[in-house]
Amino acid sequence: MNVFNWTGPQFLAFYFIFAGIIVLFVRYRAPRGHKDRSPNIDLGDPYLIAYLRGGAAEAVRIATLALIDRDLLDLHPGPEVETRAGVDPNIVRRPLERAILKACKSRQSPEQLMANEDFAIVAKLESGDVLERDGLLLSPAGQKQQQNFLFLIAALLGGVALIKMAIAVSHGRTNVEYLFMMCVIAIFLVFKFGKRTRTRAGEQVLISAKEIYNGLKHRAHTLRAGADPDSAALLAATFGIAALPVYAYAESQALFKKSVTGGSSSSGCGSSCGSSCGGGGCGGGCGGCGG
Amino acid sequence: MAEQQDRFGLGFRPELAGGILSNAAKIDLVEVIADDYFDAPKKKVDALKLLAANIPLTLHGVSLGLASSSAIEQARANRIERLCDRVQPIYWSEHLAFVRAGGVEIGHLAMPPKNEQTIEGAVENYARLRGAKPRLENIATLAEPPGSTMDEASWVSRIADETGAKLLLDLHNLYANALNTGRDPLAVLESYPLDRVRSVHLAGGRYLVKENVRRVLDDHLHDVPDPIFALLEALAARTVVPLDVVIERDGNYPPIGSLLAELDAARAAVARGRASPVAWSKKVVARGARARLAADLETSLARYYGGKSAKHEGADRIGLEMARESYAKKRALGRTH
Numbered sequence: 001m002n003v004f005n006w007t008g009p010q011f012l013a014f015y016f017i018f019a020g021i022i023v024l025f026v027r028y029r030a031p032r033g034h035k036d037r038s039p040n041i042d043l044g045d046p047y048l049i050a051y052l053r054g055g056a057a058e059a060v061r062i063a064t065l066a067l068i069d070r071d072l073l074d075l076h077p078g079p080e081v082e083t084r085a086g087v088d089p090n091i092v093r094r095p096l097e098r099a100i101l102k103a104c105k106s107r108q109s110p111e112q113l114m115a116n117e118d119f120a121i122v123a124k125l126e127s128g129d130v131l132e133r134d135g136l137l138l139s140p141a142g143q144k145q146q147q148n149f150l151f152l153i154a155a156l157l158g159g160v161a162l163i164k165m166a167i168a169v170s171h172g173r174t175n176v177e178y179l180f181m182m183c184v185i186a187i188f189l190v191f192k193f194g195k196r197t198r199t200r201a202g203e204q205v206l207i208s209a210k211e212i213y214n215g216l217k218h219r220a221h222t223l224r225a226g227a228d229p230d231s232a233a234l235l236a237a238t239f240g241i242a243a244l245p246v247y248a249y250a251e252s253q254a255l256f257k258k259s260v261t262g263g264s265s266s267s268g269c270g271s272s273c274g275s276s277c278g279g280g281g282c283g284g285g286c287g288g289c290g291g
Numbered sequence: 292m293a294e295q296q297d298r299f300g301l302g303f304r305p306e307l308a309g310g311i312l313s314n315a316a317k318i319d320l321v322e323v324i325a326d327d328y329f330d331a332p333k334k335k336v337d338a339l340k341l342l343a344a345n346i347p348l349t350l351h352g353v354s355l356g357l358a359s360s361s362a363i364e365q366a367r368a369n370r371i372e373r374l375c376d377r378v379q380p381i382y383w384s385e386h387l388a389f390v391r392a393g394g395v396e397i398g399h400l401a402m403p404p405k406n407e408q409t410i411e412g413a414v415e416n417y418a419r420l421r422g423a424k425p426r427l428e429n430i431a432t433l434a435e436p437p438g439s440t441m442d443e444a445s446w447v448s449r450i451a452d453e454t455g456a457k458l459l460l461d462l463h464n465l466y467a468n469a470l471n472t473g474r475d476p477l478a479v480l481e482s483y484p485l486d487r488v489r490s491v492h493l494a495g496g497r498y499l500v501k502e503n504v505r506r507v508l509d510d511h512l513h514d515v516p517d518p519i520f521a522l523l524e525a526l527a528a529r530t531v532v533p534l535d536v537v538i539e540r541d542g543n544y545p546p547i548g549s550l551l552a553e554l555d556a557a558r559a560a561v562a563r564g565r566a567s568p569v570a571w572s573k574k575v576v577a578r579g580a581r582a583r584l585a586a587d588l589e590t591s592l593a594r595y596y597g598g599k600s601a602k603h604e605g606a607d608r609i610g611l612e613m614a615r616e617s618y619a620k621k622r623a624l625g626r627t628h
Contacts, residue, residue: 044312211338215305231309
């Protein structure tokens with residue numbers, strides 16, 4: 001059975017299924033990290049979780065929000081942020097927070113914050129490198145391997161389509177535009193879905209973190225701005241800024257509108273599934289005993 | 292090998308996850324209710340394994356019904372063994388309680404008649420457990436179970452002696468039972484086999500009143516009261532082995548800072564106790580008389596607690612009624628296993 005001898009419509013149907021399987025494979029396949037042992041992450045570090053979920057940009061967003069929640073940064077109309085008067089950036093322990101407080105000695109817009117390359121460098125040193133070392137994010141070598149893999153897949157898709165197009169043209173058939181479009185779309189999807197930064201272990205850890213903090217997500221409505229900054233930071237880091245209650249964090253959320261509405265992730269779509277646990281009904285403790 | 296020291300932790304509840312994990316440096320261990328993970332999907336157990344990698348974790352079972360003259364269901368025992376295999380807790384624990392009899396699920400932990408037959412049953416059930424053995428916890432009771440021929444400490448001592456088990460001593464349960472039976476909590480503590488205690492639970496409760504009779508209910512919804520810290524200090528003064536102390540809170544959650552302050556109070560109580568040791572000697576507990584067939588007693592209690600029968604002949608009528616009402620409320624809240 002030589003598929004290249006099939007008629008046009010038959011081959012289009014075959015190519016649709018063939019390309020679909022490949023795209024799905026690329027979509028759900030997560031690259032292995034370099035570590036074989038059980039994956040781990042410091043579940044109490046919101047910037048680590050944020051970086052895992054959305055890269056340096058997300059770590060910066062969560063750190064900014066946390067500093068506002070702790071009354072170290074002030075929000076101004078615009079919106080803009082500014083380090084509160086009298087706050088010494090050196091009082092904070094985290095390098096990323098220190099960098100943000102130093103930069104915000106003069107008012108900064110969200111665009112300026114996100115464009116600040118120093119933040120990305122600090123975030124990478126503080127969190128990104130740890131995640132790479134622990135096999136949760138792809139190393140540069142891993143990313144290169146991934147890129148080569150995607151090019152190979154693209155070459156396979158393109159090659160199969162080109163062979164058929166060449167055969168069709170050699171038989172005097174010039175209506176190859178549907179096949180060409182399908183090929184272009186398939187290759188586009190391969191690169192869109194396949195360009196990941198998280199390894200398989202990283203995906204697993206993120207799902208586990210969402211599972212652990214699912215109870216926190218279910219009681220998000222009880223959070224008040226400034227009352228429990230640690231929990232708010234962990235909630236936002238794990239599920240995104242949109243998980244914070246709007247009535248308490250509306251102004252902070254407005255700073256990074258794009259995160260609130262779309263959820264940005266520099267790791268592409270990633271796999272932000274796994275948040276649908278049984279809800280707050282489990283884990284109720286043994287409720288005391290003795291009747 | 293480094294000498295183990297006293298450890299202080301909290302019951303892990305989803306509502307407390309953020310507070311616990313962002314203060315992990317101040318918490319030595321967490322205790323997770325095992326039954327919440329039986330037959331759970333892989334992602335949920337994987338999350339538990341990740342938690343165990345972050346902070347030492349123990350598993351606490353609530354539905355085996357070890358202290359019964361009837362055999363435990365092997366399928367239930369298999370579930371906890373499988374979970375322990377997957378999660379590798381630092382230890383696991385279960386209650387000296389019965390939870391079902393005669394086909395009736397009480398829906399919560401109940402104290403069985405404290406007699407020779409339930410001792411035999413508990414010992415046999417303990418032997419049926421494969422793999423690592425649990426630490427055994429004393430439970431609270433609103434009612435003195437009919438058919439009991441010995442006091443609580445003697446009953447627990449016999450079970451501990453004949454199984455070789457280590458104990459998880461719930462000080463609020465001990466305190467509640469002592470007050471509910473008009474005994475001195477310190478005297479009850481001293482009659483326990485303190486040399487077998489390795490873990491401690493601290494919790495809070497409240498008073499129930501019925502027909503002018505007051506009983507302490509161990510509901511895990513209130514702060515740990517001062518007498519419990521005093522008992523912890525007394526325990527630490529009478530033992531030399533390291534203790535794992537866990538504060539249980541199942542609802543009405545205060546800010547995490549309050550729970551951490553209770554942990555600090557527990558640390559201080561243990562430190563005071565260790566600094567002023569008190570001589571303590573183990574008491575030998577004689578065998579008692581055999582009572583009415585325990586299985587019949589457990590079934591009649593289960594039927595009464597489970598709302599299947601309207602009356603019970605036990606002498607502690609008010610306590611039994613309070614217990615029945617409390618179990619009914621817990622079933623209605625969905626706290627069943």
